[in-house]
Structures are given as C-alpha cells and as structure tokens.
Amino acid sequence: LYYGAGAGAGPTASAIVADLVDVARAMAEGAGSRVPHLAFQPDALDDTRVLAMDEVCTAYYLRLQANDRPGVLAEVTRILSQHGISIEAILQKAAHSAGRVPVILLTKVVQEAAMNAAIAEIEALEDILDHVVRIRLENLDA
Secondary structure, three states, rough: OOOOOOOOHHHHHHHHHHHHHHHHHHHOOOOHHHHHHOOOHHHOOOOOOOHHHHHHHEEEEEEEEEOOOOOHHHHHHHHHHHOOEEEEEEEEEEOOHHHHHEEEEOOOEEEHHHHHHHHHHHHHHOOOOOEEEEEEEOOOOO
C-alpha cells in the first residue's frame, strides 16, 4: 500500500485520464495508432550532420579594451577584413582611466575558424590590453 501527499488531485487525475485515453485509442484503432512512450518517433529520425565547431557559422559580438591611440581601430578592422569578416556595427565608448577605451563590434555571419584566427591576431596587437570577449549571436528569424 502506497500513501502520502502524492502529486495532488489535479496531476493524478490528469495522468489517469491520459492513460484511459491511450487505452480507448488502442481498443478503437489498434496498436498501430499508439503514441509511443515520451512521444518518441523512431521513424522520424534522420542523419543530421553535426558540424565541427570550426565549421559553425554565426554572427558575433566582440568587446575589446584598447589603448586610446590613432590607428588602433583601423588595425583591428584590417585584421577582420583580411579574414573575410564583415562588420555590422561598431561602438567606441569614451576612454576610461589610463587611456583605455572599450570597443564593441557586431559582425555579420562568419565561420568560427575565421573568427578564431582573427581574434588570435587582434589579441597579439600591442595596443589590445586584454582578451577579446566573444559572444556568438544566433539568428532566430530563420
């Protein structure tokens, strides 16, 4: 005998009604119309190729800290251009203390491998003061 608080009257009644509907459907239409456990449909499986991370294509949000000197932003955009990365938007905030300036870039869709190579080059620049912060941007409209 099981006893205790359980799931409550509403959830228990819902589960019992669902079981009764499954039994009635199986009796009326045969086992062929039975809904599989957890609604798993093995016939609906396909061989979707899983991409290597370097092959993933997405847009990016990049944030970097740079010295506030002429030509730094030009050098960063030159590197992005060399790797075939188009810029959607750039925002350069006012310089913080010690001549540090935050730069934010939004890119168009690009392959991860190209972005990795570009970031490695950008981080190697003398005027880039920290690691580049990268956030992948997913296009949910597609």
